[in-house]
Amino acid sequence: xxxxxxxxxxxxxxxxxxxxxxxxxxxxxxxxxxxxxxxxxxxxxxxxxxxxxxxxxxxxxxxxxxxxxxxxxxxxxxxxxxxxxxxxxxxxxxxxxxxxxxxxxxxxxxxxxxxxxxxxxxxxxxxxxxxxxxxxxxxxxxxxxxxxxxxxxxxxxxxxxxxxxxxxxxxxxxxxxxxxxxxxxxxxxxxxxxxxxxxxxxxxxxxxxxxxxxxxxxxxxxxxxxxxxxxxxxxxxxxxxxxxxxxxxxxxxxxxxxxxxxxxxxxxxxxxxxxxxxxxxxxxxxxxxxxxxxxxxxxxxxxxxxxxxxxxxxxxxxxxxxxxxxxxxxxxxxxxxxxxxxxxxxxxxxxx
Amino acid sequence: xxxxxxxxxxxxxxxxxxxxxxxxxxxxxxxxxxxxxxxxxxxxxxxxxxxxxxxxxxxxxxxxxxxxxxxxxxxxxxxxxxxxxxxxxxxxxxxxxxxxxxxxxxxxxxxxxxxxxxxxxxxxxxxxxxxxxxxxxxxxxxxxxxxxxxxxxxxxxxxxxxxxxxx
Amino acid sequence: xxxxxxxxxxxxxxxxxxxxxxxxxxxxxxxxxxxxxxxxxxxxxxxxxxxxxxxxxxxxxxxxxxxxxxxxxxxxxxxxxxxxxxxxxxxxxxxxxxxxx
Numbered sequence: 001x002x003x004x005x006x007x008x009x010x011x012x013x014x015x016x017x018x019x020x021x022x023x024x025x026x027x028x029x030x031x032x033x034x035x036x037x038x039x040x041x042x043x044x045x046x047x048x049x050x051x052x053x054x055x056x057x058x059x060x061x062x063x064x065x066x067x068x069x070x071x072x073x074x075x076x077x078x079x080x081x082x083x084x085x086x087x088x089x090x091x092x093x094x095x096x097x098x099x100x101x102x103x104x105x106x107x108x109x110x111x112x113x114x115x116x117x118x119x120x121x122x123x124x125x126x127x128x129x130x131x132x133x134x135x136x137x138x139x140x141x142x143x144x145x146x147x148x149x150x151x152x153x154x155x156x157x158x159x160x161x162x163x164x165x166x167x168x169x170x171x172x173x174x175x176x177x178x179x180x181x182x183x184x185x186x187x188x189x190x191x192x193x194x195x196x197x198x199x200x201x202x203x204x205x206x207x208x209x210x211x212x213x214x215x216x217x218x219x220x221x222x223x224x225x226x227x228x229x230x231x232x233x234x235x236x237x238x239x240x241x242x243x244x245x246x247x248x249x250x251x252x253x254x255x256x257x258x259x260x261x262x263x264x265x266x267x268x269x270x271x272x273x274x275x276x277x278x279x280x281x282x283x284x285x286x287x288x289x290x291x292x293x294x295x296x297x298x299x300x301x302x303x304x305x306x307x308x309x310x311x312x313x314x315x316x317x318x319x320x321x322x323x324x325x326x327x328x329x330x331x332x333x334x335x336x337x338x339x340x341x342x343x344x345x346x347x348x349x350x351x352x
Numbered sequence: 353x354x355x356x357x358x359x360x361x362x363x364x365x366x367x368x369x370x371x372x373x374x375x376x377x378x379x380x381x382x383x384x385x386x387x388x389x390x391x392x393x394x395x396x397x398x399x400x401x402x403x404x405x406x407x408x409x410x411x412x413x414x415x416x417x418x419x420x421x422x423x424x425x426x427x428x429x430x431x432x433x434x435x436x437x438x439x440x441x442x443x444x445x446x447x448x449x450x451x452x453x454x455x456x457x458x459x460x461x462x463x464x465x466x467x468x469x470x471x472x473x474x475x476x477x478x479x480x481x482x483x484x485x486x487x488x489x490x491x492x493x494x495x496x497x498x499x500x501x502x503x504x505x506x507x508x509x510x511x512x513x514x515x516x517x518x519x
Numbered sequence: 520x521x522x523x524x525x526x527x528x529x530x531x532x533x534x535x536x537x538x539x540x541x542x543x544x545x546x547x548x549x550x551x552x553x554x555x556x557x558x559x560x561x562x563x564x565x566x567x568x569x570x571x572x573x574x575x576x577x578x579x580x581x582x583x584x585x586x587x588x589x590x591x592x593x594x595x596x597x598x599x600x601x602x603x604x605x606x607x608x609x610x611x612x613x614x615x616x617x618x619x620x
Contacts, residue, residue, distance in 0.1 A: 080385065120481045124408035131416025135388065138423055142381060154427060161420060181482055355520045362530050369534055372553055373541030380549060387553050390534075394560050397527065401571045406579050406586075410563075413586050418556070418593045425597045426549060429604050448543030456536035463528035470523040472571060479571075480579060488576050489583070500587050507591035514598035517605070 006108065015116050019096060027254040028058035034308050041312045061247075068243035073145060076240065080143040085241065085248035088136030092255040095129035098122045099262045100184050102272050102293040105286075114272075114293070115184055122182040123175065126263055127168055130218060133256065134160050137227075137237050140249070144240040152236030155319060156220055156227030162326040163217035163224075166210055169334035173207040173341040174198055174267045177350050187271030189352060194275030199268040201351060203344055206337045208268040210330060215260040217326065219253060221307055223314040224322055261303035265296065272296040354400060361400075365393035380431055384423050391415040402480045527568040535561035548600045548610040552593065559589050 004010065032047070032055060039046030047054035072078055102114030117125060134157045141153015177198060178186045190197050199208045217224040228236035238249045265271060272292040279288065317325065344350050371377075371386035391414045398407035425431075478484050489497055513519070534557060541554025563582045570578025600610060607614055 121404050121408045128408050128411040131412045369537040401567050403567045403579050406582050418590050449540050452536050452539040459532040468525045471521050493580050511594040511598040515601045
């Protein structure tokens with residue numbers, strides 16, 4: 001029995017449980033951070049009633065969502081209506097499986113890599129999961145049997161598949177420089193000083209900016225949140241949803257944000273490496289590993305802060321401006337970045 | 353373990369294929385979603401057969417782009433379809449499936465020939481990885497690769513021209 | 520039960536047959552297109568099975584090209600369906616009988 005509980009496949013299950021719990025806790029924390037930080041930016045109080053500094057607000061939100069009435073419109077197509085939020089949540093959670101959130105730690109006499117899935121086509125798994133995330137929105141928009149939902153759903157999915165191209169091209173730039181698709185190896189090549197990160201010494205600064213912009217568009221966040229803007233389309237594809245199903249969409253959006261940030265950190269900013277050569281300076285074992293995991297969390301946290309900051313800084317794009325930006329400006333720039341990176345790699349100027 | 357996955361995936365694949373071809377829910381969108389499920393199941397088969405890169409490609413391109421395109425067209429043209437559209441006549445209703453089953457019998461008997469083998473040999477180390485496929489694609493299959501990029505450009509131009517309202 | 524190429528090939532044959540039945544039975548243009556995609560997928564499965572059996576990546580390269588071709592064909596097929604829908608306001612393929620004598 002003890003052998004079974006300590007065997008290798010069961011350790012993967014433990015890692016999966018740890019990642020899911022941390023992701024969902026991060027989502028709950030993110031709702032509080034967003035509202036509080038929006039208050040700071042807009043010079044008003046955020047939530048400050050429930051608990052110290054409003055820290056129990058996510059708990060109050062959860063209880064509210066749990067007890068609200070769950071309405072399914074009469075003419076909505078019920079099977080697909082119920083399936084859509086589940087699809088959105090499943091694909092959002094799956095995308096995090098290939099991201100290494102820590103180094104290979106040694107626990108109970110065995111080496112445990114802190115990544116759920118270390119397959120050969122690692123980054124492709126994250127891209128596939130984001131590709132499948134479109135289905136949740138399309139199903140939600142159609143099954144609601146409402147004009148606003150359908151238009152919002154179609155707009156959101158068209159936006160997502162347009163910016164997936166620029167996202168994938170920015171990722172391919174990193175793959176050219178690293179020579180491998182496994183995120184574990186991509187992170188391993190970025191250890192040492194912070195100028196070893198892909199964004200600096202891998203010559204991927206432009207790729208990083210493209211990834212960031214495309215990531216904002218993929219997660220339907222301002223300035224690209226036309227499909228769910230309140231004054232435009234009521235609430236877009238989740239107009240007809242209430243209580244738990246709506247909170248599923250809400251959580252799926254935040255999980256998508258965390259995954260986007262984690263991907264950017266892994267590919268461009270050195271993953272869990274701190275930017276200082278701590279291993280060379282003699283630090284090893286548990287202190288080093290704890291510091292590295294905290295470094296990863298800090299970097300992802302910085303990107304979450306950036307998401308909220310940009311939300312209240314930039315105005316919203318109109319839909320045709322959004323699509324023109326994706327196809328006419330971002331896609332050619334991403335192609336040019338890819339070609340420049342290919343030339344640099346062929347001439348062996350990247351130093352990897 | 354692999355047999356269990358194979359059995360589950362094959363039941364799902366055949367069931368979703370049946371939803372695609374039979375007017376079960378009388379709804380073209382449900383058929384399209386069932387086809388997407390079928391594509392993901394086939395991608396699962398690709399992973400079972402050590403074709404990892406092709407499996408990911410199937411999900412990203414086929415299930416993630418082509419099916420979304422079909423769903424878009426179905427929703428924008430509001431094609432509720434199929435509510436009154438049955439098979440075109442007496443013969444088509446029976447002769448079609450009969451011929452198809454006959455065709456299936458031929459293929460299955462070919463599949464059960466002794467040359468097919470009942471088990472796989474052990475796979476090589478680098479089989480189906482991106483490296484192996486990339487090497488083959490850019491050395492031995494270089495001309496088909498360039499030809500297919502040309503074909504994609506032609507398809508793009510053709511699709512845009514065909515769907516325009518005014519040329 | 521050990522997995523072997525014969526089981527995958529029988530599954531590919533079943534999926535292909537279902538696709539053929541779909542093309543023969545359905546009358547809406549997009550449903551016929553979807554059945555064609557089913558057939559292409561069954562062929563892909565057969566290719567990958569043989570690639571695994573003979574340990575040659577050729578089968579996987581062919582599937583790479585088939586997936587690309589299927590994308591191009593779906594795009595053009597749907598453009599044609601849109602053009603026809605604008606003309607006749609329905610996707611019934613039985614109404615495309617202008618060239619019949």
